[in-house]
Amino acid sequence: MIETAVAYTLAIFILLAAVATALFRDVLSAIVVFGAYSLGMAILYTFLLAPDVAMTEAAIGAGVTTILLLLTIARTTRPSTDRLFERINVPAVIVVGAFVLVLGTLLPDMYAVGTESAPIWGEQGVLTETPSLYYIENTFSDTGAQNAVSAVLASYRGFDTFGEAVVVFAAAIAVLLVLKREVFT
Amino acid sequence: MIELLASRYAYALMFVLMGVGMYMMIANQNLVKKLIGVNLFQTAIFLFFVAVAYVEGGSAPIVPTEGAPGAMASPLPHVIVLTAIVVGIALTAVGLALIVRIHSEYGTLREDTLREVRADE
Known part of the structure; x- marks a missing residue:
C-alpha cells in the first residue's frame, strides 16, 4: 500500500516537473527542472521493477543529457529575460489538449498497471508460453546470467546491441561533421 | 473515474507527458527547449x-x-x-550539434527570428 502511495506521489512530482520545464522561460531553469524530472522518472522505474532502466535513465537521462544541454547553452546564448514563465500559446494548447483527450478515451480499454491478465503474460489470463516467460524460465540455463535483462541484451539479442553501437557511432560521426564545418560541394 | 485513474496511473501520466512534450515542440520558440520537448515525449513512451x-x-x-x-x-x-x-541520447547529441551550428550561422536560437533572418536572405 505504501508503495502505491509513493508511486502516486512520484507521478505527481514528475507531472509538475514536466509542466515547469515547458513553462519556464529561462532555458537554464528549464534544463535544471528537466534533470529533476529525469531523476523522478528513474525512481518511478525502480518502483515499477525496472532497476536496469532506472540506472540507465539516471546516468544518461539525468546525467549526460543535462551536460549536453548545458554545453549547448554555454556555446550559444542564454536569452536574458525578465519574465519567469512563457506566455501560454492557446492554439497549441487546444491541439495538444485534443490529442491527449483522444488518447485518454483509450484509458478504460487498457489493462490495469501490474495485472497478470495483461497480454504480455499470455492470452485471457491463462499463463501460456509467451516470450517473456520463456526468458524468465530459461535465462539461467541458457546463458548462465542471473540478470534476465543483461542476458537478453548481450546474449540473446547481442546483434541488436551491436546495431545500437553502430547507431551511436553514426551519431558521433554526424556530430563531428556538423561541428567541424565540413563543406560538401 | 478515480478508480480508473488509480489503477492505470502510469498510462494516464504517459498521455499527459506526451501532451506536454508535444506542446513544447509546437509552442516554444527556443530550439533547445524544443529538443527538451522531444526528450520528454520519449521518456513518456519509455514509461509506457x-x-x-x-x-x-x-x-x-x-x-x-x-x-x-x-x-x-x-x-x-x-x-x-x-x-x-x-x-x-545519440539523437539529442546530433540535434544539439545542429543547434550549435545554426547559432554560429544565424546568431539566434529562436524559431521566429530564424525565419525572419532566412526570409531576408
Whole structure:
C-alpha cells in the first residue's frame, strides 16, 4: 500500500516537473527542472521493477543529457529575460489538449498497471508460453546470467546491441561533421 | 473515474507527458527547449513500456540460480527501453550539434527570428 502511495506521489512530482520545464522561460531553469524530472522518472522505474532502466535513465537521462544541454547553452546564448514563465500559446494548447483527450478515451480499454491478465503474460489470463516467460524460465540455463535483462541484451539479442553501437557511432560521426564545418560541394 | 485513474496511473501520466512534450515542440520558440520537448515525449513512451512489463507483487527480473522463478517483471520491454534510451541520447547529441551550428550561422536560437533572418536572405 505504501508503495502505491509513493508511486502516486512520484507521478505527481514528475507531472509538475514536466509542466515547469515547458513553462519556464529561462532555458537554464528549464534544463535544471528537466534533470529533476529525469531523476523522478528513474525512481518511478525502480518502483515499477525496472532497476536496469532506472540506472540507465539516471546516468544518461539525468546525467549526460543535462551536460549536453548545458554545453549547448554555454556555446550559444542564454536569452536574458525578465519574465519567469512563457506566455501560454492557446492554439497549441487546444491541439495538444485534443490529442491527449483522444488518447485518454483509450484509458478504460487498457489493462490495469501490474495485472497478470495483461497480454504480455499470455492470452485471457491463462499463463501460456509467451516470450517473456520463456526468458524468465530459461535465462539461467541458457546463458548462465542471473540478470534476465543483461542476458537478453548481450546474449540473446547481442546483434541488436551491436546495431545500437553502430547507431551511436553514426551519431558521433554526424556530430563531428556538423561541428567541424565540413563543406560538401 | 478515480478508480480508473488509480489503477492505470502510469498510462494516464504517459498521455499527459506526451501532451506536454508535444506542446513544447509546437509552442516554444527556443530550439533547445524544443529538443527538451522531444526528450520528454520519449521518456513518456519509455514509461509506457516499463509499466507494461510491471507485475504486481513481483520482483525485478533477476532469476534465481535454482528453483522456479516467482512472479517477476518481464525483461523484454526493459531491454527495448535500454536500447531506446541510448539511441535517444545519440539523437539529442546530433540535434544539439545542429543547434550549435545554426547559432554560429544565424546568431539566434529562436524559431521566429530564424525565419525572419532566412526570409531576408
